[in-house]
Amino acid sequence: MTRRAGAALCAALCFVMAGRAASACLAIVARPEETTLASVDAADGFRIEYIHSVTRTPVVETYRVDADAFVQTGIRFSEHGPGLPTQSDEGGSFARIDDAFVMTMQRRFDTIAMRVHADQSPVLVAGDRSLQLAAWGNRSLALVRPPSCAAH
Numbered sequence: 001m002t003r004r005a006g007a008a009l010c011a012a013l014c015f016v017m018a019g020r021a022a023s024a025c026l027a028i029v030a031r032p033e034e035t036t037l038a039s040v041d042a043a044d045g046f047r048i049e050y051i052h053s054v055t056r057t058p059v060v061e062t063y064r065v066d067a068d069a070f071v072q073t074g075i076r077f078s079e080h081g082p083g084l085p086t087q088s089d090e091g092g093s094f095a096r097i098d099d100a101f102v103m104t105m106q107r108r109f110d111t112i113a114m115r116v117h118a119d120q121s122p123v124l125v126a127g128d129r130s131l132q133l134a135a136w137g138n139r140s141l142a143l144v145r146p147p148s149c150a151a152h
Contacts, residue, residue: 024041024042024043024065025039025040025041025042025065025145025146026039026040026042026046026065026070026126026143026144026145026146027039027040027143027144027145027146028040028124028131028133028141028142028143029141029142029143029144030136030139030140030141031113031139031140031141031142032140036146037136037141038131039146040124040126040129040131041126041127041129042063042064042065042126042127043065043127044126044127045062045063045064045065045073045126046062046063046064046065046124046125046126047060047061047062047063047124047125047126048060048061048063048114048122048123048124048125048133049061049121049122049123049125050116050120050121050122050123051119051120051121052077052079052081052084052120053081053082053117053119053120054081054082055077055079055080055081057077057078057079057081058077058078059075059076059077059084060075060076060077061074061075062074062075063112065145066108069108069109069110069145070108070109070110070111070112070143070145071106071107071108071109072105072106072107072108072109073104073105073106074102074103074104074105075102075103075105076100076101076102076103077100077101078099078100078101080101084101085103088103088104088105089105089106089107091106092104092105092106110145111142111143111144112142112143113140113141113142114133114140114141114142114143115139115140115141116133116134116138116139116140116141117134117138118134118138120134121134122134124143
């Protein structure tokens with residue numbers, strides 16, 4: 001391979017990888033200040049784990065990052081409570097597996113807004129990174145797709 005062909009291949013791969021990183025990135029933003037608190041590479045998806053405020057049982061929500069949205073792909077919980085689904089979306093499934101209710105879905109969001117409280121132990125897990133979402137206090141947060149990703 002010539003030096004020029006090698007440089008062109010490298011440039012093309014860098015462009016593809018940069019696009020993948022930007023589209024698979026998420027930022028945790030303080031509301032209403034709109035201050036970025038952290039950025040996370042979510043190329044392999046992410047999950048949000050917390051203790052339900054009423055049932056006091058664990059809930060795990062799974063997501064992936066598409067080019068234009070966050071997509072909620074599943075939710076798992078052991079006891080029904082306010083805000084938890086009771087049936088699947090069209091094309092999804094709702095099943096009892098072991099001691100848990102497990103739902104698959106394809107719910108799309110531009111932004112994921114949430115109110116976090118330390119009592120619920122909210123955690124965002126992406127790859128080998130785990131962030132305690134109440135580390136910034138009991139407050140409103142949003143997960144957004146930033147124009148570029150500098151994971152910190």
